Amino acid sequence: MDNEIPLPPPRRIRHRSPTKNPVASGSSLRKTYQLSRFDDRSSQPSSDPALFSSDDIPASGLENYHAPVPSGSRKRRYRGTWWGEMVKDPKRKRADFKEKRHVDSGVWMGSDESGADSLLPSEDPSMWGEELLKDTGNSAVTGSRTDVAMHDSERWTAQGQPWTQRSGLKKVEEPKEHQAARNIVNECLESGQDSVDLSNCFLRVVPPDLLRPLQHLTKLPAIIEPPITEDVYSSLQPFLRLFLTGNSLQSVPGELFELGSLKVLSLRYNKLTEIPPAIRRLTLLQEVNLAVNRLQYLPWELLWLIKKGDLKHMIVRPNPLMQIHEAEIAQWHSPEGTELDSPEGTLKLRDYEGPAPEEAWAPIHVATGPVRRFNMEGMPVDAPASGMSASQPNQQESRVPSLREISLLACTRSVFFDQVSDEEMADYPGLILRMLRQAKEVWNGGGRSCSVCHRSFVLARTEWIEWWDCSTYESGLKGPRCSGEKLRPLPFRRLGCSWACVPNAEADQHSREELQL
Amino acid sequence: MASSATDSEFVTLVSGDGFEFVLPRSAACVSGTIRRMLEPSSKFAEALTGRCILENISGIVLEKVCEYFCYNEKNKNQSNVPDMEIPPELCLELLMAADYLDT
Numbered sequence: 001m002d003n004e005i006p007l008p009p010p011r012r013i014r015h016r017s018p019t020k021n022p023v024a025s026g027s028s029l030r031k032t033y034q035l036s037r038f039d040d041r042s043s044q045p046s047s048d049p050a051l052f053s054s055d056d057i058p059a060s061g062l063e064n065y066h067a068p069v070p071s072g073s074r075k076r077r078y079r080g081t082w083w084g085e086m087v088k089d090p091k092r093k094r095a096d097f098k099e100k101r102h103v104d105s106g107v108w109m110g111s112d113e114s115g116a117d118s119l120l121p122s123e124d125p126s127m128w129g130e131e132l133l134k135d136t137g138n139s140a141v142t143g144s145r146t147d148v149a150m151h152d153s154e155r156w157t158a159q160g161q162p163w164t165q166r167s168g169l170k171k172v173e174e175p176k177e178h179q180a181a182r183n184i185v186n187e188c189l190e191s192g193q194d195s196v197d198l199s200n201c202f203l204r205v206v207p208p209d210l211l212r213p214l215q216h217l218t219k220l221p222a223i224i225e226p227p228i229t230e231d232v233y234s235s236l237q238p239f240l241r242l243f244l245t246g247n248s249l250q251s252v253p254g255e256l257f258e259l260g261s262l263k264v265l266s267l268r269y270n271k272l273t274e275i276p277p278a279i280r281r282l283t284l285l286q287e288v289n290l291a292v293n294r295l296q297y298l299p300w301e302l303l304w305l306i307k308k309g310d311l312k313h314m315i316v317r318p319n320p321l322m323q324i325h326e327a328e329i330a331q332w333h334s335p336e337g338t339e340l341d342s343p344e345g346t347l348k349l350r351d352y353e354g355p356a357p358e359e360a361w362a363p364i365h366v367a368t369g370p371v372r373r374f375n376m377e378g379m380p381v382d383a384p385a386s387g388m389s390a391s392q393p394n395q396q397e398s399r400v401p402s403l404r405e406i407s408l409l410a411c412t413r414s415v416f417f418d419q420v421s422d423e424e425m426a427d428y429p430g431l432i433l434r435m436l437r438q439a440k441e442v443w444n445g446g447g448r449s450c451s452v453c454h455r456s457f458v459l460a461r462t463e464w465i466e467w468w469d470c471s472t473y474e475s476g477l478k479g480p481r482c483s484g485e486k487l488r489p490l491p492f493r494r495l496g497c498s499w500a501c502v503p504n505a506e507a508d509q510h511s512r513e514e515l516q517l
Numbered sequence: 518m519a520s521s522a523t524d525s526e527f528v529t530l531v532s533g534d535g536f537e538f539v540l541p542r543s544a545a546c547v548s549g550t551i552r553r554m555l556e557p558s559s560k561f562a563e564a565l566t567g568r569c570i571l572e573n574i575s576g577i578v579l580e581k582v583c584e585y586f587c588y589n590e591k592n593k594n595q596s597n598v599p600d601m602e603i604p605p606e607l608c609l610e611l612l613m614a615a616d617y618l619d620t
Contacts, residue, residue: 376619376620377616398589398592398593398594399592399595399596399598400588400589400592400593400595400598401598402615402620403582403585403589403611403614403615403618403620404612404615404616404620406585406601406603406611407603407607407608407609407611407612407615408608408612409603410603410604410605410607410608410611411605411608411609411612413605414605414608415605416605428609429613431613431616432609432612432613432616435612435616436612453597455598455600500596
């Protein structure tokens with residue numbers, strides 16, 4: 001039985017720096033360390049040498065701790081890090097280390113117990129200097145190696161606990177419908193499906209970061225058994241379609257407007273009261289369905305998409321839209337060449353014969369509503385609440401944004417703005433709180449830009465309704481309007497960033513520029 | 518002396534921490550609050566001396582405010598107004614100041 005192969009020694013935890021008992025470990029390590037420095041100074045690597053399980057000496061177990069250390073076990077002596085060495089021996093110069101660094105192979109091989117975190121002398125940075133100090137001081141050997149090991153293992157468990165707890169706290173259970181929606185989106189992303197159907201998902205809000213990944217959606221080429229005919233080939237350009245039909249959304253998330261490649265958007269059967277003007281960013285949009293919502297007006301930017309963008313089909317009815325015969329009208333726009341200035345005249349398309357003229361297809365501007373002005377705080381000027389509107393008239397017409405506007409815009413552009421929670425905001429002074437809330441709302445909706453001068457803004461200073469007939473686009477451009485057809489104009493809300501941004505301001509600006517030329 | 522101060526083309530704005538900014542009266546009057554302070558018909562001390570002490574605005578913020586006054590004055594009649602840069606760390610304080618100064 002004496003010749004029996006010795007069992008492998010119990011695994012020792014190999015931390016070079018226990019926090020609980022630094023005196024003991026420091027001194028014992030130091031002893032070996034100094035030895036090492038004298039006997040082989042030239043070939044010392046700058047990083048920790050690799051440790052192998054075969055390096056363990058069977059005799060160095062707990063039973064005979066004080067046994068003489070065999071000379072073969074040199075490797076284990078180098079346990080100081082290179083920065084540790086510097087502190088221990090202040091006489092050594094940096095140049096010495098430079099030479100040594102050439103020896104370093106750059107390969108770091110951790111043994112099983114020395115994780116990446118054990119590279120540092122201690123996890124707690126405040127303990128760091130202290131430890132090194134104790135190392136340099138010549139304290140007596142008091143502890144034993146097992147002590148160290150025990151403390152180390154204690155530390156491990158102590159460390160482990162808060163770690164798991166913390167991660168447990170962080171994970172807040174997401175509502176089931178959000179999870180389901182995320183699954184659908186992920187599935188579409190994985191299979192390259194460019195028609196994302198999130199209809200009837202019972203979403204009240206669109207959870208953050210749900211739609212953003214869709215902008216990176218790529219289609220996968222289909223694998224089809226031969227024989228291959230020509231109609232098998234299809235475009236790999238995604239024709240992105242997003243269906244949010246039949247949810248309970250009350251507002252459109254700004255994230256949606258980051259999907260620049262969106263071609264079809266359906267928000268039918270929701271509880272939307274407003275479509276943010278940021279919809280203008282969806283320049284490739286071809287079809288939009290906003291039916292069965294609570295919209296009273298449409299964003300003017302939708303009209304811009306028709307004129308300058310790709311929008312060909314726009315379904316907006318039914319909605320509780322404003323009606324032109326109930327609304328206040330400041331100006332009727334009758335087509336050129338006609339003297340009719342009555343509502344009846346403009347509400348009827350001009351008679352034509354033969355092929356349909358361009359105006360039978362294009363949207364027709366029927367009327368413009370009165371302009372509502374807001375003061376610098378974003379309150380309507382004619383409202384009795386605002387007593388501060390007695391500004392000089394010449395100042396009112398300037399296009400210079402107010403300082404409030406500039407600072408609010410800077411707020412929304414800064415990185416911390418989305419991190420400010422509503423609770424934190426409640427601590428801000430009441431005067432600016434309302435403006436900040438409004439800014440947040442605008443920011444959530446994807447921002448606004450002036451429909452006249454294209455400047456980004458937060459608080460609108462002017463607002464008016466333009467009535468346009470888009471019936472050809474409502475039917476998906478199936479055919480032109482008939483001759484003499486009755487027009488059914490839709491209300492489009494336009495916002496301006498300053499009191500100079502009002503209807504006809506564009507035309508005025510053009511004429512002024514022409515005069516200057 | 519009082520009459521010369523009211524006629525003077527320039528006014529002095531003093532921040533809470535003692536910084537003084539001298540700028541044209543017309544630029545400072547962009548702010549409704551300052552305009553009312555400097556109203557010659559009122560017998561406010563500010564109107565008589567042409568010196569507005571704004572206790573609750575710090576020098577750093579007031580500097581930016583003055584920059585805005587000049588920016589506003591300069592671009593008043595322009596149709597293409599350039600943007601004014603605001604460092605994000607100042608925007609909340611500036612918002613407070615803007616509310617106070619009614620600009």
